[in-house]
Amino acid sequence: HQAISVAEGNIASALFEGLVTQPARGDTEILPGVASSWTVNAKKSKFVFSLNPNAVWSDGTPIDANTFVESYKRILTPRFAAQNAVLFYDILNAEEFHKGEITDFSKVGVSAISNYELEIELNRSVPYFLQKLKHFAWFPVPIHEIQANGGLYSISNSWASNPNLVSNGPYVLASWQRNLRISIVKNKRYWDAEKVSVASIEFHLIENTQSQYRAFQAGQIDVTEEIPSELKSANLPNARFDPVLSTAYLVLNTESSPLNSSRARIALSQAIDRKLLIKAVLKSGTPANRFTPKSMPGYPLRSDLANPALVTLAEIELDALRANGPLTMIVSNRDVSIDVAEALQNMWEAKLGIDVRIQNMEFRTFLTRLDEGDYDIGYIAWTGDYAHAYTFLDVLRSDGLHNRSRWKHSGYDNLLDKSLTQHDSKSRLETLYKAESLLMEEMPIIPISWKTKDYFLSSRVQNWPASLVLLRTYKYVHLQN
Template sequence: MPLQPSVGLAATSTFALGILATLLTTGCGKRGTAVAAGNRDQVIHIGNLTEPTDLDPHVISSQQDAQITMALFEGLAQYDPKDSTPVPAVAERWEHSTDGLTWTFYLRRNAKWSNADPVTAHDFVFAYRRMLTPSLAAEYASMLYVLKNAQPLNGGKLADVTQLGARAADDHTLVLTTEYPLPYLPSMVCHAAWYPLHRPTLEKYAGLTQRGSAWTRPGNHVGNGYFVLTEWKPHQFIRVTKNPHYWDRDAVKLAAAVFYPIESEDAEERTFRAGQLHTTSTLPISKIAVYRQEKSPFFEPHVFLATFFLRFNVEKPPLNDARVRRALSLAIDRERFVRDVLRGGQMPAGHLTPPDTAGFNARTKLAHDLPTAQKLLAEAGFPGGKGFPKLEFLYNSTEANRLIAEALQQMWNKGLGIDITMQNQEARVQTVSMRSGDYQIGRFAWIGDYLDPSTFLELMTGDSGNNLTRWRHADYDRIYAEANRTADNAKRYELYQRCEEIIAAESPIAPIYFYTRNNLRRPEVKGWYGNLLDNHPLKGVYLDPAAAVK
């Protein structure tokens, strides 16, 4: 899942003040801060970085979108809040055939939509067919390619949707047939791409194949999660409240949650200190050392499966030459980035997949190697950088992104003798630019969707909706497909090693660092844990006023 970058600080200062005014005048007023009122009323206030692209789980495009939709929908399984392993949700249990190709999920008979309609296996089948509709162009459609005939359906090569490996044996039994044995399927179905949808609602608001239709708006939205959508004031906040029809409603302790798209790291931190947020999405680099040194009770960093990397658009010369891409990658001093620029506990990334992802550790390690970088650039026809065309690096200027951009510019100029200009765009515009191919070099970050290396390596396949480098490599796709069909984990991981080797040799991306989550959370927030996927289901979260810092 992409980690959504935030917009420039200057563009959001007035905006952040508007949010702060909203916090001070809604839900607390003269009674005190939003946090104090929330502690009393079990209403959690969450900094969520950006305005969601949508609340349609089939077209969301960032982790921040997913945190909201996770409260509004529930899949067959859900992420355990402590370790991100799958636990039963709409499906109370599941089993698979001896050959591992057929999975049967048994749905709860008391599962209901927020309008009190029953949730059935047919709702899942409908959702999967809709996700694979070519005209919807869902970025995550490829996640369902594990189902039999999903890829030809999504590619328009097969029209008969009944051939999809998903059928309702009855209202409460869903049968999935996969293209190959998939032991981690229960982890995959936790993801938003696998949520059910309420067909009558989508039909009513013309949302079957249309993005941005009115079905996701308050008053229209029908979900099956533990919360319902009650307010959405664009660029101010989204409020969700407890769903009275949720099958396990007694386990839901919060009365409501409010998500704020505070896109400036500095403004979000100030809003937290003002007592208006229970948790932030991030923390300014300049403040990390301060909170660490003071041993703040609000600061609890944790490692999670996410990689920051550069995308190279291989259709833009000279980036169509692997020697140039590899030269740019090898000229990056990753150790310096972590030590001198980021200073937040991150790890240098010499490969795409984070270390120890379900026991997988890539042997390939890109390192700072300036002599080889200079040699490759010369071989590509640009000795000492002579004749190298001006390229543009597209980024979003959070404090971290600005510092990274400046460090890259300096490294490439000093080490290779080339000039790279910097271009800042608002987050949504940057996403559009990269999806349309209107960029040369772009910053990007990816967080794992489930606990397996395939959640990272699938990114670089030719058919992945999230591979925006325009790079396609027949051997990579073949090896990745072979790995997926290999039941033996040791052999599968060896094939994944070859995928990492191809990425390093071809360099359609340049991994820079592995993330550490640096954010703030108040001690009164209970049931919220740091975990490898950085997912935080709110079902078991509650607020304990007695734990608040006095």
């Protein structure tokens, strides 16, 4: 429940399983997970899930409806401080419980109507709700095991570090060498174990893309997470470039001067040569003129988007940009992030005459700095949690947990709220389109590129998962020979 990154989600998806699952490839199909079937009312606001009694924890403990009730209560409990709790806000009174406005969880729209029947009631019609359930935040957790290791709502509970980790997915933990590798083996108690072909998987912690490539070339790993930027245009035989709903962007601290000025933010954006940046540094992707990727199904309804008028800063505004010394740009210590930062540093110096100081750091430290507002500019990416524009635009809501820009705009929030009351898909997307136009006029973030998922894949690996939102299920993967 504390996992937030795609990498953490990839491992969680091997060890755990939610109510529904992802197919081997694609995103539209909804497959049974712990729930063998489900029904939904005409308004698409109330779901009843029938749980598979053969779905048990790896220690043999049954998974019943109350397991999900307690798991969802845990992630929504305020003191547990789970960032992904916002994904549950579609549920009746979930937001109010998470924000401490109500304390009685029985008022939240999650209930066990029998041992193996779970009911989820929403605030409103959410046509894509089943898609959201694929996200790892919705996975159940072994309540009995967590309680045996400490407080159920304690962040410091070490149950997940237990070498005999109890899970319910296709695989179970075999060993965990911190900062080195995680080994998992087939879960013999998994309800669909006969579909699981690969007996064991190892996840290696290799942050440097060149090191990943060397390990791949040496046959030490079968799949990399990325391709070194200098190799992306080399037409190498095992290179893969999958479409993905992911945007690389700059987040700007709008509470600090001079970036509290929208004109300054727009000027920074317009000084960026995105085509050159992609050609010379990133080597893949498409220049982004908005936050929501162009590959988002059904969005936008028009190809145009209101772009801010060209901004030419007056000398007094340029002086304000330089007044407090260099702007601080923070990035994670991945090589491509550093390269991007250096390219942007040069563009801004050449076109605006401003100085930018770059600081790179370990990813967790980087996120902490963003959360604490200890930065001016940060380079980051957002990958959709599900295939709908709302998963991007909700990030910039005034009180959003991931709104690290600290930008607040009631008009923007009102448009997001309005979209949630519209049952017609076309009307909902029109409203979100207006919200995004407003977002790009204010520019609290600067979209850089719409990404692809670039990686090397060994020819012996068959049926490797592909997903627009980077959801993975390993049960369908098999090895040739």
